[in-house]
Amino acid sequence: MHKELADYELMLKDAKFKVTKKRLRMIELFMEDERYLSAKEIQEMMNKEYPGISYDTIYRNLHTLKDINVLEQTTFSGEMQYKISCTDHHHHHFICESCGETRVVQYCPVQTWENELDGVKINSHKVELYGLCEACR
The missing domain is CATH 1.10.10.10 (Winged helix-like DNA-binding domain superfamily/Winged helix DNA-binding domain)
Structure with missing residues (x-):
């Protein structure tokens, strides 16, 4: 919202x-x-x-x-x-490199990365995926 x-x-x-x-x-x-x-x-x-x-x-x-x-x-x-800004919940974005359309990605990989990077504590992050949406492909 x-x-x-x-x-x-x-x-x-x-x-x-x-x-x-x-x-x-x-x-x-x-x-x-x-x-x-x-x-x-x-x-x-x-x-x-x-x-x-x-x-x-x-x-x-x-x-x-x-x-x-x-x-x-x-x-x-x-x-x-x-x-x-999207401040109501934690999420990431897919951004179309052609038209700029932005879609929310709910999955957050940080816990997986922390487990993989033995002993670290990740304090903040930003994940953005870039590509082409269906209309621009």
Whole structure:
């Protein structure tokens, strides 16, 4: 279950950031699109409503939203990509390298890896699988 826009507003306030129309619209864009998006894609979308919005403004806001866990970040196709954070349960993602579609992978291999790596304790991890979805194959 995803958060509502009001929940994200609260996250901004709790982190002592201004709640602006632009920031809320950026969050809405991510809520509407369940895939990773680049800063360039977000700038193109935002430019329709806020003509002339700078790439720097977009980039700074993406980092702010990532830092307060509104967004999660990955790198593929040689650039940083962002999507709305999935914080309701632990899982991983399959990401289509062509269209950017993202699917949840529920299985987590960490316990197997800890058993295989005798004596270690894994504190954190991120697993992402890359390939092509059915439509892009």
